Amino acid sequence: MTISRRRLLAGAAAAPLAAPWIAGTARAEAKQLKISHQFPGGTIDSGDFRDQLCRRFAAEIAKRTNGALTAEVYPNSSLVKTLAQYSAIRRGALDMTLYPLNYAGGEVSEYNIGFMPGVVTSYEQGYAWKNAEIGKKLTALLAEKGAILVTWLWQAGGVASRSKPILVPDDVKGLKVRGGSREMDLMLKGAGASVVSMPSNELYAAMQTGTMDVAMTTSTSLISFRLEEIAKTLTSFRKKGFFFVFEPLLMSKQVFDSLPKDQQTAIMEVGASLEKFGLDKAKADDDEVVRVYEKAGAKIFELDQAQADKWKAVALNTSWKEYADKSASNAEFLKLSQQVS
Template identity: 60%
Template sequence: MTSQKRRSIIGALATAPLWTAGSSAWAQGAPTSLKISHQFPGGTINEGDFRDRLTRMFAEGVTKRTNGSLKFEIYPGSSLMKVNAQFSAMRKGALDLSLVPLNYAGGEVPETNIGLMPGLVTSYAQGSAWKNAEVGKELARILAEKGILIVSWIWQAGGVASRTKPIINPEDAKGMKVRGGSREMDLILKEAGAAVVTLPSNEIYAAMQTGAMDAAMTSSTSFISFRLEEVAKALTTGRDKAYWYMFEPLMISKAVFERLTKDQQAAIMAVGAEMEQFALKAAQTDDVAVAAVYQKAGAKVVDLNAATVKKWQDIARATAWKDFGARNANCANLLKLAEKLL
């Protein structure tokens, strides 16, 4: 090889991107685009389902704070991947971020079922306290071990929509086909005499429309966004009291997060925390708004009182809590720590 050829090769190598192990476009400072997936109807940053709005507000905030080094693509309505595939995809680094009910991962990670544990969280104040309490820190530790980091802590009150009569007391569910939304919710429904139906919230409308399901438990926001007032004749709200609250966080793949710069990581966590107050106010607003939507549609709207909440909670203690605590040591410890906040 001539000296001139050798100099040409060395020069080419010096100017080529270094795609060696551990390097990436992120490490070189190039703009990075991250994908956010969720199952809820899409809208705009100002209108629509607040969970979709939150992802758009989060994306805008992080992009601004990182001077454009991080950008985001939002995929609403399960347009990127199926609902139940999101958690696993994040663990593998195949999906960047998702806003999804944590308990949807219960079949893969049993501990996540605490995110929809009947009777364990009975107010927004109690749910909001989890983040900085022992239970929240332990849950975050477990998720981090599984490859997931919590970006925004979001809680939503739950209610019940029915094609026929309202479900208020446990005995009202007897003989009905009801979607609970988690293994633990299903256990209390079975104890009440209901037949359980398992499917994600974005499939409730079709199941109720066809009669495959009589009633469904989900959040106030989902009752509105999925237009369930079109197929429901009764609604039990969570606007005053509720016996279950759903943990529906914005999460990021740990593998993806760790490839970002320290400044990008800090921006994601800071903006994620800022979104929590917006989520709280929006969820509470929807708890009230859902009643008006269903009343306008001609549905019978009812609320719960403390005595009714306790009936459901007593059943949950004897069934769902007992079952969850027996799953493994982590589950037992999470339950014990959560009970400290009751």
């Protein structure tokens, strides 16, 4: 059968349209995740390491899936307001967040174990939770409530003060102190402080205006939110401390369950691979915060074991007691936390 010249020309004209249509179909099938967090933005190699971790996750997940799954990072709570990020995850309105879990303690009281004074006293103990009974129970509870725990991340704390050094509970009497969690606030009230509550991205303004005298937060936040510009003293926890903060990378279970199995596997593998990066960077910031505050002219103090024990003694009779009394489930979490040395 002879093909007419007109048909050949028509086929040739249609051919260039086919490739863009096919490419467009491939692009439509690709999915982009949105990752939100409250911390300052930077690059994959500089700035707040929590932002770096999110960007590394995005780069690696695109590589592992050959671009079928990508991610965009939204720092500074620019996509979703800080405290709303967990509820957005649960509803499937947000894909992922790097989030201090205790911020969601008002919705799920058990989560406050992640910022309970005196419970976790070293990085080794915190990361040992992952494979211990408490880690399994926490992971299961998160999934039940609509979130997948992708990357474990613990950070040591520190204390920045506008005036005198804060070393023992008596030092906070009469001062306006931001503890960072409900359980920290209970301990501080027990020590005689006036408690102020806010997410860490509001600390600078509060300290600058005198709304807050003392900020208790992670080493990285003490650096990223530039409190050295206002603080006169820093209490470092790089040797001993009385609190660690659990700030995992979380994903909406609704979104996770909608993905194909190979992408789910890639997400969990990439998430686990970033835990060493997070640990190394957190430890580095415990030293860096001292250098930053020294350079700014602040006086540096190192907490010792006897001082840390005094804070724990106050916590035992305040936050620990109130947390365990709240429910049998809370009491079980507290009990399991003490089984990890």
